[in-house]
Amino acid sequence: MRLRVSIAALAAGLAVAATGSAQASPVALVPDLRESVPSLVTGYKDTSGAQTQFELIFASGLENVGAGPLDVRGSRPDTSQPDMSVMQYVHNSSGPDTPYPVSGKMQYVTGGGHNHWHYLGIEHYELRRTSDYSLVDGDHKTGFCLGDSERVLNNPDPQHYNWLSNTTASRTRRPRSASRWESTAAGATYTTR
Amino acid sequence: MGVDRGWRDIYDPLKEGQYVYVTGVPAGDYYLVMGVNQDQSLQENDYSDNTSSAFVRLSWPNGTSNTPAVSVLRTCAGYDTCPLPAAQTGDATSVTPTAATLDGTVNPNGDGTSYEFDYGASALYGTSTARQPLAAGGSSVPVSAAIGDLVPNVTYHYRVAAFVDGGVYDGGDRTFTTPPLPPGNTLPNSPLSPPKAQDPAFYVRSVHSLSRGRVALRLTLPQAGEALLRATWHGLGASSTTVGSGRRAARRRGTVTVYVRPTRAGLALLRSRSRLAASLRVTFKPSGGKARALSLRVTLRR
DSSP states (O other): OHHHHHHHHHHHHHHHHHHHHHHTOOOEEOOOEEEOOOEEEEEEEEOSSSSOEEEEEEEEEEEEOSSSOEEEEEEOSSTTSSEEEEEEEEEESSSSOEEEEEEEEEEEEEETTEEEEEETTSEEEEEEETTTOOEEEEOOOOOBOOOOOEEOSSSOOSSOOOOOSSSSGGGOSOOSEEOOEEEETTEEEEOOO | OEEOTTEEEEEOTTSTTOEEEOTTOOSEEEEEEEEESTTOOSOOSOOTTSEEEEEEEEEOTTOTTSOOEEEEEEEEETOSOOOOOEEEEEEEESOOSSOEEEEEEEEOOBSOEEEEEEEESSTTOOEEOOOEEEOOBSSOEEEEEEEOOOOTTOEEEEEEEEEETTEEEEOOOEEEEOOOOOTTOOOOSOSOOOOOTTOTTSEEEEEEEOSTTOEEEEEEESSSEEEEEEEEEEOSSSSEEEEEEEEEEESSSEEEEEEEEEOHHHHHHHHTSSEEEEEEEEEEEETTSOOEEEEEEEEEEO
16 A cells, blocks of 8 residues: 555656646746936036036936846957957756857956946937937947846846946956856855856 | 846946037037947847937036036936927817816827816916826827816916926916806806906916915005905805905005905815815005906915
């Protein structure tokens, strides 16, 4: 009798396992990027250069309201190359991440409060006339260091990667690849690939 | 590097590159437009929300060699243009001695907005319809509101007004005149004198409804004399009730403040309701001259 129960339990377990594997076909967790509305728009007199410039300064925000993280990773053949080519990795509900080539590049930026790798051109700013939509001025941004500044949804990913670009490790020029910064209780760790 | 699901990457105004140049740019209206992944090189499940914008008004209050001033009149999430809402006051229809329907159009020009109609016996209005929401869109939408409790034979000013981000965009002032009551009608104390808005020497500068049933009027008077006020509430019965009154003597021409104080009947009515709309007749009797009068609507608050 006990043997018969064990066999039945084993059969049930196999059935559950088979059902589980059928349900585990991976789902692509694609991000959805959303541009925040401009904020803190202020007139500014910039006397730092040789010629005084008047500017509109502002805050901007890049939001991810999709199903998965935005994960971009840079690499270069050797450290003599100044820039890195970029791949986007779309996470899946199970299994390995799916890589997609991206036309952008990463560049090491110094000055202006920066001393780390930037992903170029992910955001753009423009000032246009309301009368004919003609361009007055474009952006002067050298790149974006990408990180998690604040929550925008009430239910962020429970496995929060906590991307932080302004870490001590990010300030090195030397790596052959720039990946994600996984923040731990002990601090940031840099993952080379 | 990246941005996790449910998080935002913020770049504050003092970070590198968070600016556009406006040196030599004339004062005026501009769109500040921002976009992410506009070349769609990154994989996403929705590219329609990648652009946002703001309507900004640039000015040089201290000359073009000093810091410009900028005000943001509207922000538009998901749009690369951010026009202001447009309102147009239309006709007043179905006008009776005590009621009318006010028409107009409102174009939200983007995100949803709200609107109301303002009306009163002068271009200061003083009474507004309940504010109504209007869904997002890019074309003019007909709007209307039925108003009542009007005074017969009075010229009313009215307008439609749209609201966005704290700004008011009105559709322009128009007027209509309620007809007199037909003979035999029992509504008392009518017609009241029409407002003398065209009289530059005698008019109401402002109306403030205070607590405990008081109303403060700023009146401009052409010469020495006495201003008399009487607020009347037209109830459902055949007779009217004086709910407030006041008077003020002026020794010379100029602006005076006159208070309407509630009568015992007014206080009794206010006990049963938080506010009371009443007709106010303002009579100015100059020293040794002929009295002139105008009328308007006021609200007494508990």
